[in-house]
Amino acid sequence: MGDGEAPGGRRRVVRMLEWAVWCGRAWWDRLMSELRVRAATARDLDAVLAFWKIAAEGTSISDDRDGVERLVARDAGALILAESGGELTGTVIAGFDGWRCHLYRLAVHPDHRRRGIASALLTAAEDRFVRLGGRRADAMVLQDNGTAQHAWTAAGYAPEERWRRWVKPLAP
Template sequence: MSDLHIRAAGPSDVTAVLAFWRTAAEGTSISDDRAGVDRLVARDPEALLLAERDGVLVGTVIAGFDGWRCHLYRLAVSPEARRQGIGSALLAAAEERFAALGGRRGDAMVLDRNERAHHAWRAAGYAPEPQWSRWVKPLTDG
């Protein structure tokens, strides 16, 4: 994996990230638009991590920290690059970021129906917490 480079996304990466998520991510979110990702990159420039191989985007993860809890979103690897350690490398980079910020507990947003993702998260040491249920409310109509 020496040819894999992980770096924080910048404003110029947003268009490529949105296109990547359409092919590599399971499902979409109301936040998967230019304005949403622009806000993320502007607010926390180190949160959106990109994995590149030979200059080509092959993976992403959002490693957000609110000062109390570490949140992981949008772990996605291009279909042709899966099972090559890219997701694990992205999670390791996210966890290094969290440790440097003083984070002590991470949680991940993982779709119930995405069985392939469940395996990857378990392999990385994460586990579902059945005593918690996720409750959401869209804050916009979009």
């Protein structure tokens, strides 16, 4: 027994740690049981566009009602949403062109980050890709977004340094 340690003190600490782990697990289980991941519908589009203004980094030429409407009409399962308590908490676009799997707009509401929502969205996206026959996924990640780069790295993604994205706007 250490200096000043009461009998059974070590057991009490172990029980307290077990309780803390159990509480953490219960919190995680409760969060995941409340999380609903689903494909977006046309009814969700205005909420998604408003959500991206709060939660997503950067803007895109396609961040308008027409662009997102075309996405959902062309590929109904591509825009994946996460909801908790009826509130939109995250999005990802999981586009598959029959050859490559592309991930865009992984966004989690700032008040809900670091709770496994991005992981749940990526799992849904990757499962979708596998069902469609995809073999490798790539993600569009802003170079200056360190938080996003950390999240993508934690999910098992890595930068592909040999390639650079080239773009050309097709419409004014």
